[in-house]
Each structure stands twice: as C-alpha cells, then as structure tokens.
Amino acid sequence: MAVINAFRKVVDALLALALAVIVTAMLYQVGARYLYHAALPWPEELSQLLLVILSFFGMYRAIDEDLHIRLNLIPAHLSGVAVRALKTVAILASTAFLAYISFGGYELALRSWNQPSMAMRLPMGWFYLAIPVACGLSVLALIGRLAELYTKDPRQE
Template identity: 35%
Template sequence: RYVMHNSLTWSEELGRYLFVWITFVGLPVALKAGAHVAIDLLLKKTKGRFHIAILTINAVATAILGIVIFYSGIRLVLLGVGQISSAMQLPMQYVYTIIPVSGLLLLFFTVTVYLEERAKALQGDK
C-alpha cells in the first residue's frame, strides 16, 4: 500500500471469505477431533444404558444441527446464484458452497463418532 501508493481492494474481501471457510471447515473437524467445548461430567459419572442414552441424545441433536446447516446452506447457495462479490468479482455461490458441505461433514462425523463412542461404552459394560 505504501510502496505502490495503491491498496489492494480485494484483500479485505478475501480475508473475510477465508475466515468464513475456515470457520465452517473447523466445525466438523473439531467434532471429529473431540475438540469442541463439552460438559462431559455427566458422561464420566454414568454407565450402561443411561450413558448410551446421553450419547444418543447428543448425537441426534448434533445430527439435526448438521441437517439444518445443510438445508440452510443449500438455500443460501441458490440465493447466491447470479450474485457477484464487489471487489473480487467472485460468484457468491462459490463462497456459500462451504455451508452445505460443512453440514454434510458434520452429519457424517456425528454418526461415526457416535458409533465409536457407543462401541466403547458397550465394551466397557462387559
């Protein structure tokens, strides 16, 4: 900016879009890694059917969130068709595409993590 006496008009927009993408990619990745903030005191104190019931309720709630993110993301992508970003002239549906992808990944990782945790809980009962 100071060397060429001209600032990059697209850099702020690119930073904003990358921040959105990183946030939506981080949601399912953090779930898979077990890095989400959680209150697991109840899970540590329970065993058996009650433990599995809590795991199931958590998985169902998270799966519903994944479905809502996917559905809302599809609607947003369709809304972005024909819109162009102001500085980069990028079609907005490309920016919004990460939202339904994130919802699907969240749903997939929710199922896999639930099945893994359920299997561990069932083995612990034996």
C-alpha cells in the same frame, strides 16, 4: 479407511492452504498500503471469505477428531446405558441442527449464484457452498461418533 484418512489429509492441506492465502493476501495488502498509500479492494474480501470457509471446515475436522471443548456434566454414578442414552441424545440434537444449517446453506448457495462478490466479482454461491458441504461432512462425522459410542464403553472419554 484409507480413503477416509486420505480425505482428511486433503481437507487439512486445504485448511493450511487457506490460512497461507489469508496471511499472504493480508501482507500484500499491508505492503500496498505502505508503498502506494492506497488499499486494494480484493485482499480483505478474499481473507474474510476464506476465514469463514476455514471456520466451517475447521468445525468438521474438530468434530471428526473429537476436539471440541466439552463440559462433562454427566454424573459419574450413572450406568453405562444412561450415559450412552444421554450422549446419543446430544449427538442426535447436534446432527439435526447441522442438517438444518446445511439445508439452509444449500438454499443460500443456490440463490446466490448470480450475485457477484463486491471486489473479486466471483459468484457468491461458490463461497456459500462451504456451508452445506462442511455441515454435511460434520453430520457424517457425528454419525461416526454415534457408531463409536455403541462400540466402546460409554463412560470413557
């Protein structure tokens, strides 16, 4: 469990770093426009790519901490077995969807290693790799949610 907590802290630190880089790059871009009356090509591209990466890994952290917004549509009068079954179906459907997205993101990353980004000239595969990695981590987090579902009372949130 200590390794998992350390990994979570590393992901959180990388998310904070990505946000700091986005803010710094955009401030640099604003300064360059003001001082030189010309836009630099790379700050906007870097910010866009980091924002996508931030979104995918933020999804993983939200699933891991069970922080996503939810609609509680399961009636309160259902038995614990029925509640557990409905939640299991929802988790399995989410897991299947994320596994599919992860597979597609992996194929996209493989196909784009030779495609450089427009401004920074870095391989797009590095950026597209965030999709399968974050979705794979999200699948693991959902499996953890499923394990928790069978170790506690399913009617408790």
